[in-house]
Amino acid sequence: MAQTIIGHGLTIEGEITSDDEVTVAGTVRGRLSSEGAVIVDTGAVVEADVSAGSLSVGGSVTGNVTASDRVDLLTGGRLVGDVKAARITIQDGASFKGNVDMDV
């Protein structure tokens, strides 16, 4: 298991790169890139450009997002920034401000 968990209460300022899944329940500022999934839990704060295989947002993300597969904005999630992804879903109750580029 090579899963990274940034727990509630933990803050990382800088650049994070990973070759596997990253779950954020705390705070990340800077840049976050993963070859796998990035999961931003409810209550998490990400002020960073995110590049990932897929991104699921239940917390707050401020920054530009690039996903090779998909972006899912969940109920209660908040995303401010431009999204570049082949697939995107925005659930009822999610907040979003930015542009979407589905590469068509």
Place this chain on the structure above:
Amino acid sequence: MARSTAASTNANRERTESDFASVLASGTRVRGRVRGDGDLRIEGHIEGDVAVSGDLAIEDGAAVKGDVQAANVTVGGELTGDVSARGAVVIRATARVAGTMGGSEVSLEEGASFDGRIEAEFDLPPELTR
């Protein structure tokens, strides 16, 4: 996605995976500052200072370049930097460490590579203070 991030309250030193609120896995690299509450297990690479209120474990295969601060610190991997622990510092046999180790107690297992100073704060037993 519900995950247990509750801080472990048991005083037992033997910890299992789920006791650590935060994990930086082996394929993960961080360049920057890591700080906050709870325990942290590092299996990947960190360039920068680490400060957590809980326990810190630098596992075999992990590498940290920077100063670390935590309650108890266990090092099984590579660490270049100073350690400041409120509790114990344990340097395991697999560790390669360079820096000043500060803690209430510091232990060094046979086989560990260590280059630096040990500053353990403790009272000498009465027979040695005469």
